[in-house]
Amino acid sequence: MSARDPGDRAPAAPTGPGPSDPIDPRHHVSEYFRLQRWEIPPADGAERMSEFGGRTPVEDHQCGAGGGLLTGGLLTSVDSLGGMAAGLAVLPRWIVTTSMMATIGRVSHQGPLRLHGRVLRRGRNSVVVGLDVVDEGDHDVPVAAVTMTCAVLDPVGMDLHFDRPLVVDMPPPSPNARTPEEFFCIEPGGGPVTRLRLDDHLRNPWGILHGGAVAVLADVAARRAVVAHRSAGGGDRPAADPARLAAADTILHYLRPVKVGPVEARCDVLGGGPTRTLVRVAIHDVGADDRLVELAMVAVLAV
Amino acid sequence: MAFGGYPPPHHILADLGLDAEVDSDTSARVRTRVTPFVTGADGGVRAGVLATLVDVVGGAVGVRALRPDWMATADLTIQVVRPARGPFVEARGRVLRRGRTTLVIEAGVFEVDGDGSDVTCGAAVPAPAAWATMTFAILSGGRPTRTSGAAAELADRWSFTGAGLDAPVVDVLGISVTDAGNGVVSLPVREYLFNSIGAVQGGVMALLGEVAGEVALGAVDGSDDAVVVTDLQVAYLSLGRVGPIVSRTKVLGSGAGPGAVRRGTRRSAVVELLDDGADGRLTTVVNVVGTTVAAVPPDAVPAGSAS
Numbered sequence: 001m002s003a004r005d006p007g008d009r010a011p012a013a014p015t016g017p018g019p020s021d022p023i024d025p026r027h028h029v030s031e032y033f034r035l036q037r038w039e040i041p042p043a044d045g046a047e048r049m050s051e052f053g054g055r056t057p058v059e060d061h062q063c064g065a066g067g068g069l070l071t072g073g074l075l076t077s078v079d080s081l082g083g084m085a086a087g088l089a090v091l092p093r094w095i096v097t098t099s100m101m102a103t104i105g106r107v108s109h110q111g112p113l114r115l116h117g118r119v120l121r122r123g124r125n126s127v128v129v130g131l132d133v134v135d136e137g138d139h140d141v142p143v144a145a146v147t148m149t150c151a152v153l154d155p156v157g158m159d160l161h162f163d164r165p166l167v168v169d170m171p172p173p174s175p176n177a178r179t180p181e182e183f184f185c186i187e188p189g190g191g192p193v194t195r196l197r198l199d200d201h202l203r204n205p206w207g208i209l210h211g212g213a214v215a216v217l218a219d220v221a222a223r224r225a226v227v228a229h230r231s232a233g234g235g236d237r238p239a240a241d242p243a244r245l246a247a248a249d250t251i252l253h254y255l256r257p258v259k260v261g262p263v264e265a266r267c268d269v270l271g272g273g274p275t276r277t278l279v280r281v282a283i284h285d286v287g288a289d290d291r292l293v294e295l296a297m298v299a300v301l302a303v
Numbered sequence: 304m305a306f307g308g309y310p311p312p313h314h315i316l317a318d319l320g321l322d323a324e325v326d327s328d329t330s331a332r333v334r335t336r337v338t339p340f341v342t343g344a345d346g347g348v349r350a351g352v353l354a355t356l357v358d359v360v361g362g363a364v365g366v367r368a369l370r371p372d373w374m375a376t377a378d379l380t381i382q383v384v385r386p387a388r389g390p391f392v393e394a395r396g397r398v399l400r401r402g403r404t405t406l407v408i409e410a411g412v413f414e415v416d417g418d419g420s421d422v423t424c425g426a427a428v429p430a431p432a433a434w435a436t437m438t439f440a441i442l443s444g445g446r447p448t449r450t451s452g453a454a455a456e457l458a459d460r461w462s463f464t465g466a467g468l469d470a471p472v473v474d475v476l477g478i479s480v481t482d483a484g485n486g487v488v489s490l491p492v493r494e495y496l497f498n499s500i501g502a503v504q505g506g507v508m509a510l511l512g513e514v515a516g517e518v519a520l521g522a523v524d525g526s527d528d529a530v531v532v533t534d535l536q537v538a539y540l541s542l543g544r545v546g547p548i549v550s551r552t553k554v555l556g557s558g559a560g561p562g563a564v565r566r567g568t569r570r571s572a573v574v575e576l577l578d579d580g581a582d583g584r585l586t587t588v589v590n591v592v593g594t595t596v597a598a599v600p601p602d603a604v605p606a607g608s609a610s
Contacts, residue, residue, distance in 0.1 A: 098405065098438070099438060101378065101380055101538065101590060102590075103534065103573070103592055104571065105554075105555025105556030105570070105571045120538070120540055120585065121540040125440070126377070126440070128540060130588060142555040145571070145590055147590065149438070151404065151405070249536075251382070251536065253436060253438070255400040255407060270384050270430070271384040271385060271430050271431070272384055272385070278434065295409065295436065297380070297382055297434060297436065299382065299534070301569070
């Protein structure tokens with residue numbers, strides 16, 4: 001198993017508000033979850049690729065039913081850190097995430113969460129990154145593991161200048177503690193279909209919907225679908241309490257770029273047991289001929 | 304039937320007894336009989352065996368969708384909804400997207416009777432027992448394999464038929480547990496479990512990951528209950544050619560410790576599979592989710608499923 005050297009090369013978590021620089025428009029989404037990032041160059045100066053560390057706080061307004069960071073939020077930070085690791089490994093080309101496979105060991109966190117990413121495979125057309133997440137506030141208990149794959153593309157018109165080793169400080173807390181549903185422009189409601197408005201702050205450097213926004217949408221939509229399914233008598237089980245449902249293990253396939261919006265997540269509850277329900281989430285770009293753009297499989301837990 | 308000599312008669316895919324039917328250029332189905340030799344502690348088909356089934360259906364779809372190009376499995380996921388007890392299980396795959404470099408396929412796994420009709424248990428529509436996704440890397444221009452010559456003329460129906468399993472699939476494959484507490488298992492590499500390019504078949508790697516995760520999660524639980532793996536998330540990084548393939552495993556969220564685990568508790572682990580004979584090269588990463596259950600005695604498996 002790869003070394004996860006907690007702390008010895010990791011910058012300390014800030015204890016108060018950070019610098020008040022304007023938000024980099026390329027980093028709106030990762031700044032919402034206040035992701036701190038740092039590059040870990042190979043210790044021996046060999047030609048191995050850098051690894052990356054990250055840290056994200058666990059704030060009340062971003063927590064799910066388990067008391068920990070919403071899984072969609074955790075995956076947003078994973079996507080940002082893993083994307084950085086993959087992108088810097090293929091310079092002067094860049095990457096776009098094509099899939100994420102996440103297993104969630106715990107949905108309750110003390111926080112902050114520390115992330116560690118390393119490139120597992122670098123090919124001509126794709127990069128695979130493995131990421132681990134531990135709970136710094138709970139003796140570094142491992143809480144999640146993610147494998148993400150990125151396609152390698154030519155970055156036409158994109159500024160790819162980075163000061164190395166790369167360090168991104170933890171953004172300051174926001175004075176407006178917006179919920180993930182509010183920040184990610186997810187319309188209120190319930191049922192098997194959940195809709196997201198594609199505002200500009202949700203676009204990534206490629207100008208398309210950020211992969212983290214897709215993860216949050218899948219999380220919210222899957223939970224709403226389970227509530228609706230149970231309310232309609234599905235699964236021969238009592239109605240589900242929305243406040244006791246948490247998304248956990250998640251598969252995401254980014255099939256096509258989301259460019260237009262609005263975006264609709266259409267859910268099928270496939271079944272499950274008393275504590276775990278599996279939901280298939282098909283995500284469509286309504287404004288782009290309603291084409292299928294992402295497929296997610298989400299395990300929703302009763303906690 | 305075999306494609307260009309693959310698989311040979313003495314091969315895991317032949318012994319599973321697979322029947323395939325291609326519905327169109329973008330969809331196919333592959334079926335296998337449920338026997339006690341392929342089931343886990345809850346009486347349902349092992350997730351790793353289901354992974355093998357969906358890998359084959361993905362290949363059946365992909366070879367048509369991509370011809371004359373060829374492909375290699377890049378990742379595979381399977382999530383079990385409920386125990387799949389048969390009498391047969393059928394994977395139904397279809398193309399989600401064909402890109403320039405990758406092909407994405409999803410597959411549902413359903414319980415069916417011998418004639419292929421759905422086992423609905425009174426439901427209006429058949430419910431899946433598991434759901435799977437796969438990504439295949441497209442190898443442009445094809446690749447010289449034992450099967451590539453058969454790609455031009457593809458049958459709509461075919462079967463892989465061998466002698467059948469005469470022992471639990473884990474034993475037949477030769478998987479041994481070296482250190483249960485740390486999830487260390489070992490698999491000797493031999494032609495019996497090769498894919499069409501002479502490396503360990505992707506479904507077998509998934510099954511090896513399942514076993515490693517299962518023993519590690521069981522050791523953490525420390526109870527008499529059994530562990531059943533419900534989810535496998537497999538990333539194929541390089542080929543396992545030399546062997547033995549050995550695992551190292553890390554259990555997530557293991558703060559509760561032995562004695563604190565209730566039946567039905569869900570746990571996760573990350574399994575890395577390394578080719579010990581190739582300088583310990585990392586070949587595959589498998590994220591595993593398991594649940595503790597009361598074990599089902601082997602004789603409780605439906606009689607019709609016995610081989």
